[in-house]
Amino acid sequence: MTSPPVEWTQSFWFTESVWLTSTFILILQSAQNAVYLYNIFLALPEFIHARARASRLSEWWMITSEATPPVSLLVPAYNEETTIVESLRSLLTLRYPEYEIIVVNDGSKDNSLGSLIEAFKLQPVKRAVPRRVAYAEVLGIYACEDLPNLLVVDKANGGKADALNAAMDLASHPYVCSVDADSLLDSDALIRAVRPFIDHPETTMAVGGTIRVANGCTVRAGQVLEVRPPRRWVELFQAVEYLRAFLLTRMAWTRSESVTIISGAFGIFRRETLLELGGYEHGTVGEDMELVVRMHRWAAAKGVNHAVHHVPDPVCWTEAPSTLKVLSRQRTRWQRGLCETLWKHRDMLFRPKFGRVGMLALPSFLIFDILSPLLELLGLVMVPLCYLAGILSLEFFLAYCAVVFSFGMCLSLSAMILAEYSLQHHRNVGDLIRLGIGAIVENFGYRQLNSWWRVKGIWQFLRNKKGWGEMTRRGFNERQHGG
Amino acid sequence: MKFALVILLIVSLVLLGIALVLWLFLLLHRLVDNRRTTRGEQVAHDWLGLLLPVLEEVEPVDHLPRIQSHAVLESVLELVGELNERFRGQYREQLKDVLVHIGGEDYGLELVHSRSRQQRVRGCALLGWTSLNPNVDFALERCLRDVDGQVRVEAAYSLSLRQESGVTLQAVLASLREGGCLESERVRDIVRKYAPTRVRELASLLTREESAREKVLLLDAISVAGDLAQAGVVAAQLTHPAPSVRAAAVLTLEKLSDPEHMEQVAALTKDTDPKVRLAVAKYSVSMGRNAGARYLLWQLAQDVNFDVQRVATHGLASVKGDFWERLRAGCHQDPLLESLIEEAIEAASPTLVRS
Numbered sequence: 120m121t122s123p124p125v126e127w128t129q130s131f132w133f134t135e136s137v138w139l140t141s142t143f144i145l146i147l148q149s150a151q152n153a154v155y156l157y158n159i160f161l162a163l164p165e166f167i168h169a170r171a172r173a174s175r176l177s178e179w180w181m182i183t184s185e186a187t188p189p190v191s192l193l194v195p196a197y198n199e200e201t202t203i204v205e206s207l208r209s210l211l212t213l214r215y216p217e218y219e220i221i222v223v224n225d226g227s228k229d230n231s232l233g234s235l236i237e238a239f240k241l242q243p244v245k246r247a248v249p250r251r252v253a254y255a256e257v258l259g260i261y262a263c264e265d266l267p268n269l270l271v272v273d274k275a276n277g278g279k280a281d282a283l284n285a286a287m288d289l290a291s292h293p294y295v296c297s298v299d300a301d302s303l304l305d306s307d308a309l310i311r312a313v314r315p316f317i318d319h320p321e322t323t324m325a326v327g328g329t330i331r332v333a334n335g336c337t338v339r340a341g342q343v344l345e346v347r348p349p350r351r352w353v354e355l356f357q358a359v360e361y362l363r364a365f366l367l368t369r370m371a372w373t374r375s376e377s378v379t380i381i382s383g384a385f386g387i388f389r390r391e392t393l394l395e396l397g398g399y400e401h402g403t404v405g406e407d408m409e410l411v412v413r414m415h416r417w418a419a420a421k422g423v424n425h426a427v428h429h430v431p432d433p434v435c436w437t438e439a440p441s442t443l444k445v446l447s448r449q450r451t452r453w454q455r456g457l458c459e460t461l462w463k464h465r466d467m468l469f470r471p472k473f474g475r476v477g478m479l480a481l482p483s484f485l486i487f488d489i490l491s492p493l494l495e496l497l498g499l500v501m502v503p504l505c506y507l508a509g510i511l512s513l514e515f516f517l518a519y520c521a522v523v524f525s526f527g528m529c530l531s532l533s534a535m536i537l538a539e540y541s542l543q544h545h546r547n548v549g550d551l552i553r554l555g556i557g558a559i560v561e562n563f564g565y566r567q568l569n570s571w572w573r574v575k576g577i578w579q580f581l582r583n584k585k586g587w588g589e590m591t592r593r594g595f596n597e598r599q600h601g602g
Numbered sequence: 603m604k605f606a607l608v609i610l611l612i613v614s615l616v617l618l619g620i621a622l623v624l625w626l627f628l629l630l631h632r633l634v635d636n637r638r639t640t641r642g643e644q645v646a647h648d649w650l651g652l653l654l655p656v657l658e659e660v661e662p663v664d665h666l667p668r669i670q671s672h673a674v675l676e677s678v679l680e681l682v683g684e685l686n687e688r689f690r691g692q693y694r695e696q697l698k699d700v701l702v703h704i705g706g707e708d709y710g711l712e713l714v715h716s717r718s719r720q721q722r723v724r725g726c727a728l729l730g731w732t733s734l735n736p737n738v739d740f741a742l743e744r745c746l747r748d749v750d751g752q753v754r755v756e757a758a759y760s761l762s763l764r765q766e767s768g769v770t771l772q773a774v775l776a777s778l779r780e781g782g783c784l785e786s787e788r789v790r791d792i793v794r795k796y797a798p799t800r801v802r803e804l805a806s807l808l809t810r811e812e813s814a815r816e817k818v819l820l821l822d823a824i825s826v827a828g829d830l831a832q833a834g835v836v837a838a839q840l841t842h843p844a845p846s847v848r849a850a851a852v853l854t855l856e857k858l859s860d861p862e863h864m865e866q867v868a869a870l871t872k873d874t875d876p877k878v879r880l881a882v883a884k885y886s887v888s889m890g891r892n893a894g895a896r897y898l899l900w901q902l903a904q905d906v907n908f909d910v911q912r913v914a915t916h917g918l919a920s921v922k923g924d925f926w927e928r929l930r931a932g933c934h935q936d937p938l939l940e941s942l943i944e945e946a947i948e949a950a951s952p953t954l955v956r957s
Contacts, residue, residue, distance in 0.1 A: 149610065156617070185794075186787040245948045247941040249908040291909075317787040518607040521614035529614070532621040536628050546639075548632050555625050 137501070137510050144498035145519055151487050152526040158371035159533050165370045166431060166541040181310050181317070182216055188316060189217035190309060190387065191290035195282030196222055196300035200229040202438075203300050204238045209341025210298065211266065215309045219268040221286040222300070226255075226276025235271055239263050246270075246289065252398030254285040279383065280399035280406040287393055295393065297407075299384040303333060303341055303436040311433035312387055319426065324414055325388045327381035327429045329366050331544070332358040333436035343436050346544045348553045353446065355557040356565040357439040363534035363558075369429035377480035378427040379415065383407035385435035392417075402585070403463075405456020412464050415476045431542060447572050454576020455584065457488055462580075492573035499523075499567060524562050531558035642677040649678050653685065656700060657693040663703045672709075679706055679728065686731070698733040707732045714741050722753045730760025743769055751781035755788055762795035771796050771803050775816060784815050793819045797827040805835045814844035821850040825857035837863040845875035852881035856888045864894050871898055876907040883910050887917030900925035904939065912942060919946035 181187045192210055196203050203222070210220050224232045235241060241261035248257050255277035262270050274285055287295050294316060298304060312328045335349035335358075349355045365382075372378040381388075383406065396417055399406045411427060418425040440446040461468075461484060468485065470477040498519065506516040535558045538544075545551055655661040669675045679701075686697055701707055706728060713725025726745050729738050745757030746769070758774045774792065778784050797804065804827065808820040817839060824832050836858070839851035852867055870882050883902045889895035899921075902914035918926045933939045 145610075180788075180791070184788075184791050186790045188787075245941070245944045247908075247912065247938060247945045249938060251908065291912075319782070319785055320787055321785055512604070512607075514604050514607040514611070518610045518614075521611045525614040525618040529617040529621040532618075532625050536621070536624050540628055540631070543635075546632070546636060548629055548636070551625075551629055551632060 134510050137505050141498065141502055141505065141511055141515065141519070144494045144502070145515070145522060147486075147491060147494055148498065148519075148522050149526075151491055152522060152530060154483065154487070155368075155530050156526075156533075158368055159530070159537060161374045162367050162370035163537065165374045166537065181313070182214060184216075186317065187216050187310070188294050188313065188320075189219075189292040190215065190294045190296050190313065191286075191292040191390070192218060192220045192309075193283055193286035193290065193295050193297045194220060194222045194300050195225055195279050195286065195297075196227065196231050197225045197276070197279070197282070198227045198229045198231060199300040200227070200231045200234055203231050204234055205341050206298075206300050206303060207235070207239070207269075207341075209303045211269070212306055212341065213304060213309050214306050215313075217292075218309065219270065219290070219292060221270045221272060221289055223272045223274060223282040223286045225274060225278070225282040232271070232273050236261065239266060239269065239271075241271055249288055251288050251394050252284040253401065254281045254288065254398075257285060260289075278401065280401050280403070283383075283406075284398035287390055287398060290390055293390055294387055295390045296385070296387040297383055298435070299437065301438060302330075302384045303338065303343060304385065305434045305436070306342065308385070308433035308435060309387075312385070312430050314430065315426070315428040316387065322424050322426045323389075323428060324392055324418065324425045325378075325381050325386060325411060325427045327369065327378065327427075328385040328387075328433035328435050329429075329431050330361060330382050330384050330435050330437050332361055332439040334358070334439050334441065336436065338436075346550075347547070348545065348550050348557065349439070351441055352557075352560070353443060353565075354439050354441055355553070356561040357446070359531055359535055359554060359557045359561055360565075360569075361439075362538040363531050366431060366538055367534040370431055372480065373427075373429045375475055375479060376426065377475040378429050379411050379476055379480045379484075380408045381411050381427065381429070382435075384437055385433070400463075403456060403459045404452050404585075405460050408456060409460045409463065412460055412467070412476070412481070415473060416464065416467060419473045419477075431538075434544075443568075447575075450569060450572035451576040451579055454488075454573045455580045457484060458577055458580035461485060461489065488573065489577060492570040493577070495523075495570045496567070496574060499570075527562040527566060528559050531561055534558075638673070642673070642680070645674050645677040646681040649681055653681070653700065657685070657696045659696065663696075663699045666700065666703055669704050675705060675709055678704055679709075682706070694731075698731065701728075701732050707735065707738065711737065711741055714745055719750045719753060722748065722750070723756045726753060726756035726760050730756075730763045734764070739764065739768070743773075746774065746777035751778075751783045754778060754781075755783050755786060755792075758792050759788065762792045765795070765799055771800055772807060775807070775811075775819075779813075784813075784819070790819055790822055793823040794826045797823040801827045801829045801832060805832045808835055808839070814842070814847050817842065817844075817847045818850045821847070821854045825854040828858060830858050830860060833858050833860040833862060836860075837866055840866050840870065845873070845878050848873065849875070849878045849881040852878065852885050856881070856885040859888065861889055861892060864889065864892065864898075868894065868898055871901050876905075876910060879905060879907060879910045880913060883913040883917065887913060887920075890917055890921040893923075896921060896923055896925045900929055903929050903942075904936075908938070911939065912945075915939070915942045916946045916949060919943070919950045 194210070207220065207222065222235065224235070241263050244260055244262045246260045255275040257272060257274045259273040260270065261273070270289065272285055272289060274282065283297055294313070296309065308328055312326050315323045315326050332349060332354060333343060334354040335347045336343045337345035337347065349358055369378060369380065386407065392414065396413055400409045403409050414427070440449055461481065464481070467473045467477045468481050502511060502516060502519045505511040506513070532555060535554050539551060539554070545554065652666055656663050656666060669678060682697055682700060686694065710725045710728035710732065713721045713728065716722050716725065722745065726742060729742055732738055742757045742761050745753055748754050748757065754777050758778060761769050761774065771793070778789055783789065801824065804820050804823050808817060808824070811817055811820065821836060821839065824836060833855060836851050836854045839847050842848055842851070848870060852870060855863055855867060867882055867885055870878050873879050879902060882898065886895040886898040886902065890899070896918065899914045899918040902910050903918055905911050905914065918929060930943055933943055
C-alpha cells in the first residue's frame with residue numbers, strides 16, 4: 120500500500136531527478152554485486168591451486184630444506200601489556216627452520232617493555248643501528264641468551280609505521296614478516312605463507328596471509344586449539360565479513376594479479392625492496408596498503424617483473440572488536456587509510472602504465488569503497504521513502520530490496536561456503552549453521568552500519584583527522600568458547 | 603524498465619536460492635566428511651598398532667594384512683607419511699617394504715597415470731619413497747615429460763631420492779627448463795641430492811650450461827659435494843657477467859674452503875653488486891687465518907653496504923690481529939662503524955661487554 124502523493128513531490132523535475140538517482144544507485148549496487156559474484160568465480164581456482172600447492176610442497180620438506188629462506192618477524196607493540204607475552208610465546212613456537220623475532224616497543228605508556236624483560240629475562244645488548252630508513256630514536260636494545268632469535272627494541276613513540284621501519288632496519292634475514300603484537304599465528308602459518316617465495320623467488324615481492332577472527336576460539340599457550348565461531352553477533356558478523364570481504368576478495372585479486380592490500384597483521388616482504396622503498400610511510404593510518412601500492416608503483420617505474428600474492432591457508436588470528444564503539448573506530452580508521460592511500464597515489468588511477476593495479480584495483484576501490492557507501496546510504500533512505508510517497512513503483516522497490524538483501528545474502532553465504540569447503544576450518548556442523556545464519560543476518564543492519572562508518576571515515580579524511588583512536592582488547596589468555 | 607526490474611528481482615532470488623542449496627550441500631558434505639575422517643582415524647589407530655612391531659623389526663612385513671579398499675589405503679599411506687616425518691627417516695627402509703606390501707607402489711603407479719594433475723603429483727611423491735623397481739623409475743622418467751610443470755618437479759624430486767635410477771642430471775634439468783620450473787627453490791634441493799654421487803657430472807654441466815640460474819644451482823650442489831678438486835671449475839665462474847653466478851661461485855669456494863683462488867676472489871671486493879661483496883666477506887671470514895683474507899675483511903668492513911660491513915666486522919673481530927686494531931683505531935670518524943665494532947666485540951665475547 121502506498122500513501123497518496125504529496126503535491127510538491129509531483130513536480131516534473133523532482134520526480135525525474137529522484138528516478139534518475141534511484142536508477143543510478145540500483146545500477147551501481149547491481150554492478151557492485153556482479154563484481155563480487157565475479158570475484159567468487161575468480162577466487163575459486165585460486166583456492167584449488169593453493170590446495171594443490173600445499174600437497175606438492177610438503178611442509179616437512181620445507182622445514183628440513185636449506186632452500187627455505189630465513190625470515191625476520193617484525194612485531195610492533197604499543198600498549199600491548201595484556202597480550203604481548205602471550206603473542207611472543209606463540210611466535211616462538213612457530214614451525215620454521217630459521218627465523219628471528221624483533222619486537223619493537225613503540226614508546227608504550229603501559230608496562231609492555233617491563234613485562235617482556237621479566238618474562239624472557241632480557242638483558243641490554245649493543246647493536247649497530249644503520250638507519251637506512253627513517254624512525255624515531257632507539258632507546259635500548261635487549262636480548263636473552265636462552266633465545267638467540269629474539270631481539271627487543273625500545274624506542275621513542277613514532278607510530279606503527281615507525282616501529283616497523285626500526286624493526287626492518289635491524290633485521291638480519293632477507294625476508295621480513297610484519298606481525299601485529301595482538302595477533303596469534305598458526306604454528307604452520309609462516310611455512311605456508313613463504314611458499315610463493317620458494318616457487319617464484321625472483322618475481323615474488325610480497326605475500327599476505329589470511330586474517331581470521333579468534334573470538335570464540337579456544338586459545339591456550341598462544342595457540343588456537345579449537346576453531347569455533349564467535350558467540351556475540353557483532354563478532355560473528357565480523358567473522359563472516361573477514362571471509363567475504365577480505366579472504367575472498369584478496370584471492371580474486373591474486374588471480375587478477377592486482378593485490379594492493381597486505382594486512383599489517385601478517386605479511387611477508389623482501390627486506391631489500393622495503394629498504395629501497397624507504398620503508399613504511401609515516402603519518403598514515405593505512406600504512407600497509409600504502410606500502411603495497413607504492414611497491415607496485417616502484418616496480419612499474421623500474422620495469423621489474425613482480426607479483427604480490429595472497430595465500431589462503433596460512434592463518435593469523437586476531438581479536439575482533441566486541442563492541443560497536445570500538446568497531447566503529449577501527450572501521451573509520453581503515454576507511455581513512457584507504458582515502459589517504461588513494462589520494463596519495465591518485466595519479467596511478469586509470470593509468471595503463473601501472474597495469475591492473477592502475478586500471479582495475481584502484482578504480483574499484485574508488486567506485487565501490489568510496490563512492491558506493493555514500494550512494495548506498497542515500498538509497499536506503501530515499502528508495503523506501505519515495506516508494507511510500509508514490510514516486511517509485513513497487514517493482515522498483517522490490518528489485519532494489521532484492522539487489523541489496525538477496526544478492527547480499529547470496530554473496531555472504533557463497534563466500535562462507537567456498538572458504539569452508541576448501542579450508543575446512545570448522546569441523547562442527549553446528550558451527551557451519553551458525554556461520555550461515557551470521558552470513559544471512561549481517562545483511563540486515565551490519566552491512567549498512569559498515570557503510571555508515573565508511574562515510575564517517577571519508578568525512579574524517581576530508582577534515583584531515585589523524586591518529587588511530589583507542590582500541591580496547593581483552594587479550595587471548597584464558598579465552599574459551601563463548602568467553 | 604519494468605521488465606528489467608522483474609528480471610533483476612528474479613535473478614537475485616534465484617542466486618539466493620542457489621546459495622541456500624549450496625549451504626545445505628556444505629552441511630551434508632561436512633557430515634559425510636566428518637564420518638570419513640573418524641573412520642580414517644580409526645583405521646590409522648588400528649594400523650599404528652600393526653606397523654610399529656614391523657618397523658622395529660619385531661615382526662616381518664608379511665604379517666601385515668593386505669589392503670583392498672582405496673579409502674583404507676589412503677588412511678594408511680597418510681599414517682606412513684606421518685611416521686616417516688615424525689621419526690625423521692629413521693624407518694625409511696622398513697617403510698619402503700611396507701609400502702610395497704600394502705600396495706602403495708601399485709597405487710602410486712596408478713596415480714601417475716591419472717588425468718588429474720594433483721593425483722599425478724601425489725603419485726610421483728608416493729613413488730619417491732618406494733623401494734628399487736625399474737617400473738617405478740620408468741614411470742617417474744615418463745613423468746619428467748609431463749605437460750604440467752608441478753608434476754615434472756615432483757617426478758624430478760622423487761628420482762633424486764632414488765639415486766640408483768639411471769636418469770642423468772642433464773635430463774632432469776632439461777625437463778625442468780620449460781614453464782619456469784627451474785626458478786623454484788625446490789629444484790635447488792633436487793640438484794643437491796645428486797651432489798654426493800655425481801660431482802663430475804655437475805662440474806661438466808657447469809662448464810657447458812649457459813643459463814645463469816642453472817649455473818647457480820650447479821655451483822650450489824658442488825658446494826654440498828665438498829669436492830675441492832672442482833675448485834678450478836668453480837673459480838672460472840668468478841668472472842661470469844651475472845652477479846648471481848659470481849656470488850654463488852664465491853660462496854662455493856667458501857664452502858670448499860679453497861684458499862687457492864683468493865686473489866681472484868679479492869678482485870670482487872669492488873664488485874658493483876652488494877650480494878657479490880657479501881659473498882666475498884663470508885669467504886674472507888672462513889679464510890680468516892690467512893693474512894690476505896684479513897686485509898679483505900678490513901676493506902669490506904668499510905663497505906657502503908651495511909650487511910657487508912657487519913659480516914666483515916664480525917669476522918675481523920673473531921680473528922683479531924693487526925687489521926682489527928687498524929679498524930678500531932680509524933673508526934672514530936664513522937659512528938656506525940664504531941657501533942658495529944662494539945656490537946662485534948660483544949658478539950665475540952658475550953660476557954665481557956654488557957651495557
